[in-house]
Amino acid sequence: MRRPLVAGNWKMNCDKQESADLIAALKSETLKEGVEVMIAPTFVNLAATVDHTQDAAIGVAAQNMHQSASGAYTGEISGAMLKSIGVETVILGHSERRAYFGEDEALLADKVKAALAFGMQVIFCFGEVIEDRRAGKHFDVVAAQLKGALYDLDEAAYKQIVLAYEPVWAIGTGETASPEQAQEMHAFIRSNMAERYSEQLAQDVTILYGGSVKPNNAGEIFGQPDVDGGLIGGASLKADSFAAIVNAFPV
Ligand code: PGA
Numbered sequence: 001m002r003r004p005l006v007a008g009n010w011k012m013n014c015d016k017q018e019s020a021d022l023i024a025a026l027k028s029e030t031l032k033e034g035v036e037v038m039i040a041p042t043f044v045n046l047a048a049t050v051d052h053t054q055d056a057a058i059g060v061a062a063q064n065m066h067q068s069a070s071g072a073y074t075g076e077i078s079g080a081m082l083k084s085i086g087v088e089t090v091i092l093g094h095s096e097r098r099a100y101f102g103e104d105e106a107l108l109a110d111k112v113k114a115a116l117a118f119g120m121q122v123i124f125c126f127g128e129v130i131e132d133r134r135a136g137k138h139f140d141v142v143a144a145q146l147k148g149a150l151y152d153l154d155e156a157a158y159k160q161i162v163l164a165y166e167p168v169w170a171i172g173t174g175e176t177a178s179p180e181q182a183q184e185m186h187a188f189i190r191s192n193m194a195e196r197y198s199e200q201l202a203q204d205v206t207i208l209y210g211g212s213v214k215p216n217n218a219g220e221i222f223g224q225p226d227v228d229g230g231l232i233g234g235a236s237l238k239a240d241s242f243a244a245i246v247n248a249f250p251v
Helices: 016-027 043-052 079-085 095-101 104-116 130-134 137-148 156-158 179-196 199-204 215-222 240-247
Strands: 004-008 036-038 059-062 089-092 120-125 161-165 207-208 230-232
Touching: 004 207, 016 043, 016 240, 036 089, 043 059, 059 199, 089 104, 104 120, 104 137, 104 156, 120 137, 130 137, 137 161, 137 179, 156 161, 156 199, 161 179, 179 199, 179 207, 179 215, 207 240, 215 230, 215 240, 230 240
Parallel strands: 004 036, 004 230, 036 059, 059 089, 089 120, 120 161, 161 207, 207 230
Antiparallel strands: none
């Protein structure tokens, strides 16, 4: 079933105290009922975040994970470790992981499979760069990303997967895809899912939009028929703007 969901990706921001302060500020905001809210702090603050959100309707996600359960992978974090501290959701495939850490479709396919095997929820990110869009290749690029990382999975796997379309040219740039551009791509994603799987799944899968979502544009973007919510970077680092984005949800 489609889930109205707004997730804050804190990226490499907020130390221990800043994370605690931001969570406290978020808990003092009134958040619209019926919208699922999640935050994704850095690994070192995940356990404390799980504790600090225990008494709030705020979910916690990791920003990445390794595809192996354990082993000689210095500096890495496994799904088993995330689960052991109560983290049930992981963001995979973010464009910054792809661009700066060389994550490609084959690696992401392994990471997704590992997360699913651990019983975790995956927020799977993908989207085209500006050159692809200028060349009119954005639909092909998105189709290839979905196929490469996800289309080996069977339909049942999507009970654990949320998609997040994030045009790279709109991430952290202040340039948002127009509501029409977001809707057009989300509708394309559903038709692509329908071709590979079924019309039922295409209609049921949750698809977030991400890229410079702010309080002043969130309502219009979330109001598009095929947009189910947002993955928020910069604007999730302030409790009032994140709350305003959640509360812009037309539910
Ligand atoms: P942004 O980031 O909201 O700062 O553009 C979105 C994201 O990277 O998920």
